[in-house]
Amino acid sequence: MRAVGSRPSRPSCPSWATRSTKHPSRRTPSRRRKNRMRKILVVGAGQSGLQLALGLQSHGYEVTLMSNRTADEIRTGRVMSTQCMFHTALQHERDLQLNFWESQAPKIEGLGVSVAAPGSFDPGPSQRAIDWLGHLDGFAQSVDQRVKMAGWMETFAQRGGQLVIHGAAVGDLDYFSRAYDLVLVSAGKGELVQMFGRDASRSPYSEPQRALAVAYVHGLGPRPEHPETEAVRCNLVPGVGEMFIMPTFTTSGRADILFWEGIPGGPLDAFKDVKDPSEHLSLTLELMEKFLPWEYARATKVELTDAGGTLAGRYAPTVRNPIGRLPGGGLVLGVADVVVANDPITGQGSNSASKCAASYLASILEQGDKEFDEAWMRQTFDRYWQTAQHVTKWTNAMLAPPPEHILNLIGAAGQLQPVADRFANGFNDPADFENFFYDPAKTEGYLMEVSGAAGA
Template sequence: MRKILVVGAGQSGLQLALGLQSHGYEVTLMSNRTADEIRSGRVMSTQCMFDTALQHERDLQLNFWESQAPKIEGLGVSVAAPGSHDPGPTQRAIDWVGRLDGYAQSVDQRVKMAGWMETFAQRGGQLVIHGAAVGDLDYFSRTYDLVLVAAGKGELVSMFARDPERSPYAEPQRALAVAYVHGLGPRPEHPEYDAVRCNLVPGVGELFIMPTLTTSGRADILFWEGIPGGPLDVFNGVKDPAEHLSLTLELMEKFTPWEYARATQVELTDAGGTLAGRYAPTVRNPIGRLPSGGLVLGVADVVVANDPITGQGSNSASKCAAAYLASILEREDKPFDEEWMRQTFDRYWATASHVTKWTNAMLAPPPEHILNLIGAAGQLPPVANRFANAFNDPADFEDFFYEPEKTEAYLASVAGA
């Protein structure tokens, strides 16, 4: 029986550990927190998982919350009308909702990671509650056939060198601020089904709103992404959750009044329901070398960390876990050597590269043909639907998004249909 160590108990680390466990591998999982500490702690992320990523969970029968979590059937885009931001835009230049072919869902990672961790232990997995340092991995690497590093923050990430060719940004491109709330009113347009809302405020940033399942049931996530140094970049140093929420709402009233109108009665889900921070989007070398010469393989955010502007983090983590699981199973009893590690990462990069390209494009000011595309989606439902479904399969953007000629040809074909 092959012995595998997974360091980090997030979406990818846990999905991979549980998947390997179900195939008879002897798996040890290292987490710096217990399930109870995760469940009662601060929110860790925003997450909206689309159909392909959800299917990876279903395939492993880990979709424990599928019947409880809101079914997200649409994805809407609004663009604030240009004009004075003092007092700010009062209307939208663009507003539409595309329908998803397969529904998306969001489960608070405190709920999911705590539940999955308990399941892993109940199924006989070895759970080690300990923050791992490089020295620990040096020791462990001698007793395991493979060490996977899925802890996206802290000292371990420094083992994986930045890949400058795949990392165009050296600095964070957005300041992030998240609030989980109860009491958000329904969307005035199509309130009969749940949708994610993407509100773009040119030159300022973005507000995303997504229905979720949290520790206290159904809720909504209010998520600001502010251009650094701009009017949304005001959460740094705000420690009080109530102050964080009131700042969130103040900015909604100023920059997205159509969303603020349904947020006048909201309250935080819990004292841990806020999060703020920033990080530079980075692709890293997937192989880490230990002082003793042993090798470890980086997983998900450790090796490909994109800005959350395209909502791909948990989707990419799920897809990475699925790709790595397939590569490990195919390897059977052969050694997990450096060449295998590189091929395993390349298999994941085949999908991740599309996410990175699209995300980095969305962080830049949109060129004219993209504004035309987003505008046309308001008149042409097939365009809105295709744009929405590309969140599930970002590779599709290659055919209609990046090059003005392809965008124009696509819009002409839909308009003429």
């Protein structure tokens, strides 16, 4: 394979490109004329790539989608994420009428935070230094990406999109950059990502900050304090890591996700060599019993949803330059976590992917018949960065040991419900953290304001 930057020979069409099947288009003639059948290639069939492809398709663009797996392979494969999507991201799906599983997925109405007290293993509430539940203004939902991506991919094909099942290499994109008006790369792993250089000014970490371990389970009991409320639970173990528990909808119906984030080298960093799913779950529960006994108490009867219900790994949070340069001189635009990959500690991955797709869709529509040149690509990413920068700032802050004013804020939420609610709703709109989270003076002023209102 030709390396990026070498002098290419005259590009030829990859042999598989002529074998893909295109479904008859269902677009109207007026839409065809309006956009002159502009041709767009989307590489990668995740949350952002599929949402963007389906959105472009609904506006009359001729869209080709490349995936390295079929819908059936995705549906029967291993879990891919711990997605929990909040109101704004869910609304982007509703706007495109893609919220196919909204009536089936649990409606998550709250977000709770618990902080383990040091030195004891009693499952009672006294062993939580902090424990509160914030209420969301609009419900959140989690749909296993195996369900969603497979369903959306089938919908894209049924609506007339050209679906190519093939892994893409840089050489393939070199050819396609001449055949399409715009190439979007939303495949967040492998060779293609290397085209997008790391932006050191926006990437303070060069190494993974957490070791990640996920298990999808049936049989988890409710939290006894709020048995009637579906909620995401954020459990913090100072100096060790975090566990997030969230209701989800998977291939076998209602389930829960148990998600450990361990500080590298610590006791939770224990899943690297675990290959057997049953062993993965046993280790998950063993660590819960040791560090989060109140959560373990409701997990004693859980079982994996399926053999593909576990996942482990790690990656360094990275912001990359959004424009990739191909050997033949063509340009491609990176999408979502190809260019802004945050640690999942704040649960923003699928939310950011949805917001990126919505932002890029708006920029493409506004460009009309004009060229998708380098200046436009830069402006398109900068527009998305106006939202993404708040996610990156907040996520990177949460990866570091919390300063005193943050500890005070999280502690105050246990006595002041408006503080708990505002913190919870920050997961939907991380920009709000600028107003009360980072600056000690703003935090103190906010807590004094809420305390005064509560005492009035």
